[in-house]
Amino acid sequence: MSSAVLISIAMTVVGAATPILLAALGELVVEKSGVLNLGLEGMMLIGAVTAFAVTYSTGSAPLGLIAAMAASAAASMIFGFLTLTLTANQVATGLALTIFGIGLSSLIGQGFVGRTVDALHRTFPAALAEHPVWRLIFGHSPLVYISLVMTALVAWFLTRSRAGLILRAIGESDEAAHSIGYSVIGVRYLAVAFGGAMAGLGGSYYSLVLTPMWADRLTAGRGWIALALVVFASWRPLRLLAGAYLFGAVMTFELHAKAAGVSFLAPEFLAMLPYLATIVVLTVISVAPAGGRLAAPACLGKPFRATG
Amino acid sequence: MRLRLEARREPSRAMLYVTPALAVAMTVLAGIFIFTAMGYDGLGAIYQIFITPLADPYRWQDLFVKAAPLIIIALGLAVGFRANVWNIGAEGQYIVGALAGTGVALASWGMEGYWILPAMILAGILGGLAWAAIPAFLKTRFKVNEILTSLMLTYVAIQLLYYLMRGPWKDPEGFNFPQTRLFTEWQTLPAAVPGTLIHLGVPVALALAVVAWVVLARTVTGFQVRIVGLAPQAARYAGFSARRTVWLALLTSGGLAGLAGIFEAAGPFQQMTPQFPVNYGFTAIIVAFLGRLHPLGIVLAGMVLAVSYVGGENAQTTIGLPYAATGMFQAMMLFFLLAVDVLVRYRLRLSGPGAARPHQESRPQAPAAARTPAPESASA
Numbered sequence: 001m002s003s004a005v006l007i008s009i010a011m012t013v014v015g016a017a018t019p020i021l022l023a024a025l026g027e028l029v030v031e032k033s034g035v036l037n038l039g040l041e042g043m044m045l046i047g048a049v050t051a052f053a054v055t056y057s058t059g060s061a062p063l064g065l066i067a068a069m070a071a072s073a074a075a076s077m078i079f080g081f082l083t084l085t086l087t088a089n090q091v092a093t094g095l096a097l098t099i100f101g102i103g104l105s106s107l108i109g110q111g112f113v114g115r116t117v118d119a120l121h122r123t124f125p126a127a128l129a130e131h132p133v134w135r136l137i138f139g140h141s142p143l144v145y146i147s148l149v150m151t152a153l154v155a156w157f158l159t160r161s162r163a164g165l166i167l168r169a170i171g172e173s174d175e176a177a178h179s180i181g182y183s184v185i186g187v188r189y190l191a192v193a194f195g196g197a198m199a200g201l202g203g204s205y206y207s208l209v210l211t212p213m214w215a216d217r218l219t220a221g222r223g224w225i226a227l228a229l230v231v232f233a234s235w236r237p238l239r240l241l242a243g244a245y246l247f248g249a250v251m252t253f254e255l256h257a258k259a260a261g262v263s264f265l266a267p268e269f270l271a272m273l274p275y276l277a278t279i280v281v282l283t284v285i286s287v288a289p290a291g292g293r294l295a296a297p298a299c300l301g302k303p304f305r306a307t308g
Numbered sequence: 309m310r311l312r313l314e315a316r317r318e319p320s321r322a323m324l325y326v327t328p329a330l331a332v333a334m335t336v337l338a339g340i341f342i343f344t345a346m347g348y349d350g351l352g353a354i355y356q357i358f359i360t361p362l363a364d365p366y367r368w369q370d371l372f373v374k375a376a377p378l379i380i381i382a383l384g385l386a387v388g389f390r391a392n393v394w395n396i397g398a399e400g401q402y403i404v405g406a407l408a409g410t411g412v413a414l415a416s417w418g419m420e421g422y423w424i425l426p427a428m429i430l431a432g433i434l435g436g437l438a439w440a441a442i443p444a445f446l447k448t449r450f451k452v453n454e455i456l457t458s459l460m461l462t463y464v465a466i467q468l469l470y471y472l473m474r475g476p477w478k479d480p481e482g483f484n485f486p487q488t489r490l491f492t493e494w495q496t497l498p499a500a501v502p503g504t505l506i507h508l509g510v511p512v513a514l515a516l517a518v519v520a521w522v523v524l525a526r527t528v529t530g531f532q533v534r535i536v537g538l539a540p541q542a543a544r545y546a547g548f549s550a551r552r553t554v555w556l557a558l559l560t561s562g563g564l565a566g567l568a569g570i571f572e573a574a575g576p577f578q579q580m581t582p583q584f585p586v587n588y589g590f591t592a593i594i595v596a597f598l599g600r601l602h603p604l605g606i607v608l609a610g611m612v613l614a615v616s617y618v619g620g621e622n623a624q625t626t627i628g629l630p631y632a633a634t635g636m637f638q639a640m641m642l643f644f645l646l647a648v649d650v651l652v653r654y655r656l657r658l659s660g661p662g663a664a665r666p667h668q669e670s671r672p673q674a675p676a677a678a679r680t681p682a683p684e685s686a687s688a
């Protein structure tokens with residue numbers, strides 16, 4: 001394989017990894033605070049359609065991104081209100097959010113089906129990315145750099161900052177955190193809103209960068225893969241980064257296998273790969289001795305109501 | 309003065325019955341508002357969705373046909389949800405069940421005999437069962453979360469369907485369309501009411517609801533499922549195996565989803581096509597909750613959701629409301645149900661700053677099933 005091919009493969013891996021990394025980073029923070037939001041897929045779709053609609057209407061991609069984050073964060077607040085204030089079941093509410101997001105995005109998007117926008121491909125001037133090796137460093141969409149910076153920020157926030165410590169304490173023992181005066185519900189609301197905004201950002205990668213057009217159910221279940229990624233990463237941001245690129249490689253395998261003329265596997269079987277890989281990876285991580293599963297925040301998915 | 313929630317000592321039974329109706333009513337109001345805001349005739353849309361399907365007796369048969377798969381799948385899901393086993397991949401089990409039955413149909417193509425249809429149905433059940441056995445095995449053997457695995461398998465099932473339709477199972481005389489042959493008369497469900505679309509699956513769905521009711525309310529197995537969900541530790545003391553419950557919940561829901569799948573293929577579709585999956589497996593989750601995980605409630609909820617499906621199609625043709633609006637509308641119903649559910653467990657109180665603070669439990673320990681208990685479980 002020539003280096004040009006290798007670089008083009010690397011570029012598509014980055015493309016597949018970035019949206020799930022963004023969404024999974026948000027979900028990681030949400031889960032660290034003790035909340036399980038299964039609505040990731042729905043929030044990503046709402047973000048994707050909002051980013052597209054706003055960019056298409058205003059011609060400004062940054063505006064599209066901001067609107068996507070706001071819309072998905074707003075959607076996450078439905079989840080927050082139901083599960084945090086009304087202590088509704090988190091699994092059921094998250095599922096409802098996904099079904100809602102699929103419907104809402106397709107409703108908003110129906111006027112945009114097949115339209116295109118200028119893809120948000122470049123961060124740096126084209127001249128910088130002319131040489132293939134430089135392309136690998138400077139040739140990405142701004143969202144790619146944002147995802148990397150956010151990984152570092154989330155890692156720093158969770159392990160080094162005071163606020164991050166409080167958030168983790170709430171996820172590990174809400175009772176104890178509450179009794180020393182922290183607002184469990186308040187912090188969880190913030191975490192859920194952050195998770196929503198990040199899912200919106202991840203979703204907009206699909207509609208603004210990967211396929212700069214709108215189609216129904218554009219995310220094709222990637223939100224669920226992002227959820228699995230959080231488990232795979234044992235709730236650690238840097239492992240999340242590695243996991244996202246690993247999954248990105250699996251997802252693009254389909255593309256490259258087709259291009260390379262792999263004919264012993266029907267395309268449908270190649271399309272199954274990311275989902276099968278997710279199942280395999282979840283199984284492996286469950287049997288791993290240093291138990292990925294054991295790293296789950298202790299209060300994950302449990303409702304909390306303050307006493308008195 | 310502010311609004312506060314005060315825990316009830318025990319769940320309100322009155323609210324248990326009132327809240328689903330309240331949720332539907334709130335969805336209707338919100339629907340009028342949202343559809344108007346989006347530039348559609350909001351009142352007209354609601355009329356088309358909720359009234360037209362009921363007003364025209366000719367369309368009642370559609371309601372039963374749409375409700376049957378929803379009821380069958382939701383009955384199975386309810387067993388799992390009660391035991392805190394979250395099978396959300398019913399859509400995949402529905403597809404694989406239909407595929408397994410279709411396999412028998414294609415293998416027996418050209419043959420005649422009364423054994424063919426039962427064999428297809430059996431294959432359908434086994435197909436759904438097998439697909440659900442994967443997450444059950446992974447959950448019990450390796451403690452892998454069944455939510456993610458069952459859902460991932462839905463995407464795998466869809467690709468399997470596409471593969472079979474485009475490849476080996478394509479109708480050889482079908483002008484290269486990716487779909488199977490039409491099933492023969494020996495391979496299709498007979499009409500339950502002659503001269504209508506109502507096929508055998510409809511009375512079966514109703515009968516299954518009655519069976520599920522009896523099993524859940526009157527047998528040890530039903531008790532075990534309820535206890536494992538309500539009080540896992542008590543269940544362990546009583547010697548009920550959590551592992552067995554996981555298997556039971558997933559196999560029941562998988563088998564029933566497979567049954568619904570083959571009924572749909574051998575009933576309304578009479579063949580297999582790539583358009584087969586229409587998200588009944590996901591909508592059934594809403595049906596299960598709206599029906600309070602109670603078999604008879606599920607029958608009612610299945611009818612309500614069927615109305616919204618048929619009405620959604622109406623609104624599509626008459627006022628151009630996109631089909632996607634139906635899905636959003638159905639999700640809103642679940643949102644509102646989860647929201648008003650709070651009334652089952654809590655009283656709304658207006659309290660001043662000096663009001664006495666009633667004792668509250670710090671955390672409702674009970675899992676999901678406990679917060680949407682079936683009416684009879686309150687007295688159990």
